[in-house]
Amino acid sequence: MVRVSSALFPMEVTLAIIKPDALEAGYKKEILHVLKKYKFVILNSGRIKLTRLRAEEFYDDHTKNAPYYEPMIQYMMRRPIFVMALARDNCVRAFRNLMGPKDATKARRTHPQSLRAMFGKDGRFNAIHGSDSAERARREIKFFFSDMILEPYPNKEIADSYFKEKVNPLLIKGLAALAKARPSSDPIATCKWLARWLHDHNPKLPKLSADVLPYRLLVPEDMGGPKPFYIPPMRFNFSPPQDAHRDPSGFPQFH
Numbered sequence: 001m002v003r004v005s006s007a008l009f010p011m012e013v014t015l016a017i018i019k020p021d022a023l024e025a026g027y028k029k030e031i032l033h034v035l036k037k038y039k040f041v042i043l044n045s046g047r048i049k050l051t052r053l054r055a056e057e058f059y060d061d062h063t064k065n066a067p068y069y070e071p072m073i074q075y076m077m078r079r080p081i082f083v084m085a086l087a088r089d090n091c092v093r094a095f096r097n098l099m100g101p102k103d104a105t106k107a108r109r110t111h112p113q114s115l116r117a118m119f120g121k122d123g124r125f126n127a128i129h130g131s132d133s134a135e136r137a138r139r140e141i142k143f144f145f146s147d148m149i150l151e152p153y154p155n156k157e158i159a160d161s162y163f164k165e166k167v168n169p170l171l172i173k174g175l176a177a178l179a180k181a182r183p184s185s186d187p188i189a190t191c192k193w194l195a196r197w198l199h200d201h202n203p204k205l206p207k208l209s210a211d212v213l214p215y216r217l218l219v220p221e222d223m224g225g226p227k228p229f230y231i232p233p234m235r236f237n238f239s240p241p242q243d244a245h246r247d248p249s250g251f252p253q254f255h
Contacts, residue, residue, distance in 0.1 A: 012091035013043065013150060014131045015140035020079035022127035023047075027119045028082055031128070034115060035086065038098055044085040044145045050077045058143060075124070083144045092137055095130045102126060174198050 016035075018028055035042070050058070055077045062069055086095060100107035100114025104126045107117035120127035131137035138150050174197050183193040199205070 011087045014091045014137040016084045017129035018082040021125040049080045
């Protein structure tokens with residue numbers, strides 16, 4: 001499973017497809033080189049062959065009566081395609097700019113450095129598909145990569161509010177406790193102490209209502225037994241039955 005979360009590094013995602021004509025012509029390596037050059041990160045990718053049903057599902061927003069519809073479906077299902085989930089800042093817009101105009105012939109005149117200008121043939125065989133909006137990009141990525149978790153990143157206002165309400169109060173308490181405790185003159189040991197304090201006082205930390213039960217086991221005779229030894233106390237999320245009591249050894253007894 002791939003998780004895309006940009007809480008710290010604001011990235012956007014988009015779906016890119018190397019279409020059958022460009023893939024068959026052997027342009028994949030060159031296209032990937034261009035993507036790397038323009039700082040696109042490939043989060044997931046795969047070579048697949050669409051069935052008719054899947055092709056129709058992918059283009060479900062197109063009018064089936066349109067004259068281009070049937071040729072488009074036939075074109076996309078006749079040979080394999082290479083799909084990629086891409087990420088970078090302003091990903092959707094940046095990739096659409098990199099693709100260039102839909103007609104590769106026009107692209108060669110107006111945007112000669114675009115992907116369609118370099119690797120496409122004409123308006124139909126234009127080498128590359130890219131999502132046209134952030135919303136559609138997420139839907140298209142889930143269509144091909146259902147195991148990817150796409151989490152929107154918070155904007156500055158949301159992040160500032162979260163730190164103000166959730167992080168800063170706990171951090172201030174931790175620093176106050178650190179000043180009072182003065183655990184060490186070593187900076188690394190001091191940081192470790194503060195990290196442990198913040199962990200132990202994390203309000204999101206799971207709380208287990210449990211008894212600590214020491215258990216005694218016997219070493220088998222062929223290992224030098226019958227000599228008792230103890231497993232360190234373990235925490236369980238249940239309590240012993242009310243009719244149980246512990247003998248002096250600490251092991252529960254039932255009646």
